[in-house]
Amino acid sequence: MAWKPTEIPDQSGRTFVVTGANGGLGSVTTEVLAAKGATVIMACRNTTTAQEIAARIDGDVRVAELDLSDSTSIRKFADDCDAFDVLINNAGVMNLPFSRTKDGFEAQWGINHLGHFALTGLLLDRIADRVVTLASIAHLMAPKLRVDDLDYEHRRYLRGLAYAQAKLCNLMFARELQRRLSDSGSAKRSYAVHPGAAATDLFAHTETPLDYVTKPFIRLVGHPPAMAAHSTLFAATMPDADPDVYWGPTRFFGTQGPVGKSSSTRLSKNKRLWEQLWAQSEQRTRVTYRF
Numbered sequence: 001m002a003w004k005p006t007e008i009p010d011q012s013g014r015t016f017v018v019t020g021a022n023g024g025l026g027s028v029t030t031e032v033l034a035a036k037g038a039t040v041i042m043a044c045r046n047t048t049t050a051q052e053i054a055a056r057i058d059g060d061v062r063v064a065e066l067d068l069s070d071s072t073s074i075r076k077f078a079d080d081c082d083a084f085d086v087l088i089n090n091a092g093v094m095n096l097p098f099s100r101t102k103d104g105f106e107a108q109w110g111i112n113h114l115g116h117f118a119l120t121g122l123l124l125d126r127i128a129d130r131v132v133t134l135a136s137i138a139h140l141m142a143p144k145l146r147v148d149d150l151d152y153e154h155r156r157y158l159r160g161l162a163y164a165q166a167k168l169c170n171l172m173f174a175r176e177l178q179r180r181l182s183d184s185g186s187a188k189r190s191y192a193v194h195p196g197a198a199a200t201d202l203f204a205h206t207e208t209p210l211d212y213v214t215k216p217f218i219r220l221v222g223h224p225p226a227m228a229a230h231s232t233l234f235a236a237t238m239p240d241a242d243p244d245v246y247w248g249p250t251r252f253f254g255t256q257g258p259v260g261k262s263s264s265t266r267l268s269k270n271k272r273l274w275e276q277l278w279a280q281s282e283q284r285t286r287v288t289y290r291f
Helices: 024-035 047-055 071-080 107-126 137-141 158-182 213-221 231-239 272-287
Strands: 017-021 039-044 061-065 082-088 127-134 189-193 247-251 256-263
Touching: 017 024, 017 107, 024 039, 024 047, 039 047, 039 071, 047 061, 061 213, 071 082, 071 107, 082 107, 082 231, 107 158, 127 158, 127 231, 127 256, 137 158, 158 272, 189 231, 189 247, 231 247, 231 256, 256 272
Parallel strands: 017 039, 017 082, 039 061, 082 127, 127 189
Antiparallel strands: 247 256
């Protein structure tokens, strides 16, 4: 029988930090967790929209400013954050024209991966239970990982491939974090999940005419945000969820359907690349993990 959020245990007394909770999957995740009794901190760049969403949700929901494109904002958020239970690395951008973050990184890699890498490292000592990081079936489109040119300084920028690279990095990061937690003897866990093809506004910010056709197409082949959030909610709340499984929808090539074990590319399982990406990420963010 397919898993449903009704199976989530009571979350009273538990606190979750959800990045990018001011829309799409993040707002759905926030609403479901709050309904289960959790305290939810919506960590968002657009706090005005986040406050409007928070006002419509029953429960203990709070808004905090976090701009994942800015290391100063990330460090301020981390400095102000008390101990909590679960970090959900949900925020993301998709298929953007070439641009750089405030710290000079290619924007899709810098926001989707490096921002979350820095945030997780700065908060790790205050996370009691687990980290959930959203990857994507788009990682299947990354033929390789150029660890020598992650910022597209020496090759042509292709926005779709840059997004695929960023989501591949999310998946590798989650797996390498779990490996390091396990090797250190920590009881904390790291999960990689993907939402399938979710009909959210993420598909309508490419700044091209594709914005007008992509979202309707995704509605046809994918599933609504309420369903797409299931893999995140499952990994974030179920006590027996296996951190070594890549959780996501299991039908129609992973675009929709019930939560289960998802496949990933051979490249995504390359542990040597995990380590190289980790080293690059620590160097770029100047965040060193302490296990």
